[in-house]
Amino acid sequence: MAFLLRVALTDVPGSLGALATALGGAGADIEAIEIVERRADGRVIDDVLLELPPQVMPDALVTACHGLEGVEVQWVSRYTAGANLSMDLEAVERFTEDPARAIDLLVEVVPATFRTDWAMALQRDENGAMIYAASPTAPHLVPAADQWLDLPGRQTLQPAPEWDSTVLAAAPGSTRGLGPFVVIVGRHGGPEFLASEVARLGHMVSLAASVQAPRSAEGAGGR
Structure with a gap:
């Protein structure tokens, strides 16, 4: 069973090794570790993707981390996006493969890349916000979506x-062929989006917008 663990720890030699040893002692099989953010206070935020045998509860991960000095568990949950962490460059390669579908492919790769539950790209039509592209588990629109179309820049949302x-x-973008759009991503229950994650999302949306080629009206999405 796959789990995603987000921890804050002191960025000193040996701290990551001590964390891996503690998690291994709790029965975890670590698949990947990714640095999410380095902070000015000398701490680092890491995402750890791991497997737990059915008989081991995720509480064991928290207990193992609490036994280490300076380690703080920020989040632990089931991870259903696959057995590895998608890196940003891999995501970029994916949506540059087909420029006519760059925004669609961006929405497709965002959940695994940023460990979100869903993603959607919104555009404006005569009735307000419409979904241009969405991941399979994305929810239906809500009234607040009309306001998101006018966001001045990347940010977290209420x-x-x-x-x-x-x-x-969210992160807005614009292309010559499609016009303005905004990408919205969501996590059920958390964790909160870090400033570094929002910045990465903004850069990725800008890259996708820069490679998006115009496509015919009959090929456009929306629901």
């Missing part, structure tokens, strides 16, 4: 009551 406890981040 939770939408209709989407329960989902935390949100």
Whole structure:
């Protein structure tokens, strides 16, 4: 069973090795570790993708981490996006393969790349916001979506009551063929989006917009 563990720890030699040893002692099989953010206070935020045998509860991971000095567990949950962490460059390669579908492919790769539950790209039509492209588990639109079309830049968003406890981040973009759009991503229950994650999302949206080629009207999405 795959789990994603987000931890904050002191960025000193040996700290990551001690964490890996503690998690291994709790029964975890570590698949990948990715640095999410380095902070000015000398701490680092890491995402750890790991497998747990059915008889081991995720609480064992928290207990193992709490036994280490300076380690703080920020998040632990089931991870259903696959057995590895997608790197940003791999995501970029994916949506540059087909410039006519760059925004669609960006939305497709964002959930695994940023460990979100869903992603969608919104555009404006005569009735307000419309979904241009969405991942399979994306929810239906909510009234707040009309306001998101005018975001001045990448940012986190206030939770939408209709989407329960989902935390949100967004990044606007614009292409010559498609015009303005905004990518919205959501995580059910957290963790909150870090500033570095929002910045990465903004860069990736800009890259996808720069390679997006015009496509015919009958090929466009929306729902």
